[in-house]
Amino acid sequence: MARASSTEEEAVSAEEMLAAQAQVYNVVMGHIGTMCLKSAIELNILEIVHNAHVLSHSDLLSKLPNVPPWKSPFVHRIMRLLAQMGYFKIGNKDEEVLYSLTPLSKMFLLKNKPLSLSPYLGLLTPPWTNVWYSLSDWLQSDGKGCMFEFEHGKSTWDIASHNPELNSGFNEAMAADSRVIMKAVVDQCSEAFKGLHTLVDVGGGTGTSALAIAQAHPGLKCTVYDLPHVIASVPPNSLIDAISGNMFESIPQADAIFLKWILHDWTDEDCVKILKKCKDAIPNGGGKVIIVDFVLNDNKNSSETFTQLLFDASMMAYTDGKERTEYEWKRIFLDAGFTDYKITPIGLRSLIEVFP
Ligand SMILES: C[S@@+](CC[C@H](N)C(=O)[O-])C[C@H]1O[C@@H](n2cnc3c(N)ncnc32)[C@H](O)[C@@H]1O
Known part of the structure; x- marks a missing residue:
């Protein structure tokens, strides 16, 4: 196995070192995921997706009239991160990106649900x-x-x-x-x-x-x-x-x-x-x-x-x-x-x- 260092104190494998680095990055940037979720809630994105059951990226943008078209890729990147965190599902059909909610976000993040957090x-x-x-x-x-x-x-x-x-x-x-x-x-x-x-x-x-x-x-x-x-x-x-x-x-x-x-x-x-x-x-x-x-x-x-x-x-x-x-x-x-x-x-x- 490749070694990151030859000294005994730092005798961790390169894999261990990189995994630890990723762990530190996840902590340092954890608030970014949190703020993306907050923004999705502020912009009613969860309600918009839920009302359609499954919603294409272009339809999502059409329901966000204050987001200029050139920011479309940013919306997708935020949705991709939130999907990675477990709040959306992302699929594809005919080259269209499709979004839907996960059971977690349906139960706890839709504003009008009894258990909404x-x-x-x-x-x-x-x-x-x-x-x-x-x-x-x-x-x-x-x-x-x-x-x-x-x-x-x-x-x-x-x-x-x-x-x-x-x-x-x-x-x-x-x-x-x-x-x-x-x-x-x-x-x-x-x-x-x-x-x-x-x-x-x-x-x-x-x-x-x-x-x-x-x-x-x-x-x-x-x-x-x-x-x-x-x-x-x-x-x-x-x-x-x-x-x-x-x-x-x-x-x-x-x-x-x-x-x-x-x-x-x-x-x-x-x-x-x-x-x-x-x-x-x-x-x-x-x-x-x-x-x-x-x-x-x-x-x-x-x-x-x-x-x-x-x-x-x-x-x-x-x-x-x-x-x-x-x-x-x-x-x-x-x-x-x-x-x-x-x-x-x-x-x-x-x-x-x-x-x-
Ligand atoms: C952390 S909140 C909990 C609220 C509620 N028990 C709950 O769990 O949803 C603390 C509550 O204590 C109330 N509180 C603070 N000081 C108080 C006092 N001296 N007398 C009565 N209520 C007080 C606050 O206004 C607040 O509603």
């Missing part, structure tokens, strides 16, 4: 993305606060409360996530909600999770509780109530408090404060807190761990929180005065029932 790609804009250019400066600075605060001078929630566009983009992304995970929660974890008469979804955004629980458990009265600028956007709905407030000050009484993607936004000390407020809000006998969040996987080689660690890094960027191992969860539960907990894995995340 397309709002999540909307977060790939400033002020979310530019914080990453400050990572090294932030690490070397002595100031408190996350990267978002370092870059923008205010917390994520403060900025959202003053910027309606950012607020609605963020709320839509959260709702998109909730539509997917809550389908699994209500299907796989219905036992966790049995016997409850009232539930408050604290930090529940615009009510998607509360609504999913209320629909799955008709006898359970669900309320969404969040900051005023978020509650102002809750769509009117007869199945759930909406109350605005600050969870660090008070939490409405209920049999169960639901916390989805809340505690990973906060430090251990803040989590203990929130959990103590939750404990005050539920009955000592029969009450519980139901958390949907990541429990960091012990299997460091799994692809799930990679996704969990990406979320952990994003918590570092946008909040003062982090993703936690079971041991770290247990510590904050005990510090807040709870005595027991039960973890049920659901995909990348877990449903954690915490008992007083």
Whole structure:
């Protein structure tokens, strides 16, 4: 086998060296694929292709009137990359290039589909993305606060409360996530909600999770509780109530408090404060807190761990929180005065029932 170098330290084969180089390039340029997908979503290319079922390249261009004809090859090159990433299928007929969607993009990226995650790609804009250019400066600075605060001078929630566009983009992304995970929660974890008469979804955004629980458990009265600028956007709905407030000050009484993607936004000390407020809000006998969040996987080689660690890094960027191992969860539960907990894995995340 050909050797790339004769020194022992660099004794890798040429094949190994080139494969490693490709791996580094894939990481360095990963954001390019992401931005191409974002653009395809912005230009409604997925809807255009889906409506036709199978669409030729020339027909696609005719439905993109703002793209000048001379940019036709660029559109094809973007489609080719997205096909390589698994979002389109590309075929040929009579020298025409034909596009169609894959099951993945049909289910998760078409805007009007119930499980669409397309709002999540909307977060790939400033002020979310530019914080990453400050990572090294932030690490070397002595100031408190996350990267978002370092870059923008205010917390994520403060900025959202003053910027309606950012607020609605963020709320839509959260709702998109909730539509997917809550389908699994209500299907796989219905036992966790049995016997409850009232539930408050604290930090529940615009009510998607509360609504999913209320629909799955008709006898359970669900309320969404969040900051005023978020509650102002809750769509009117007869199945759930909406109350605005600050969870660090008070939490409405209920049999169960639901916390989805809340505690990973906060430090251990803040989590203990929130959990103590939750404990005050539920009955000592029969009450519980139901958390949907990541429990960091012990299997460091799994692809799930990679996704969990990406979320952990994003918590570092946008909040003062982090993703936690079971041991770290247990510590904050005990510090807040709870005595027991039960973890049920659901995909990348877990449903954690915490008992007083
Ligand atoms: C990461 S989002 C999760 C939203 C929702 N639970 C979900 O998973 O789709 C965090 C939520 O906590 C809310 N929040 C932040 N600080 C809060 C506070 N002090 N009191 C109540 N809600 C708060 C935010 O407005 C936001 O809706």
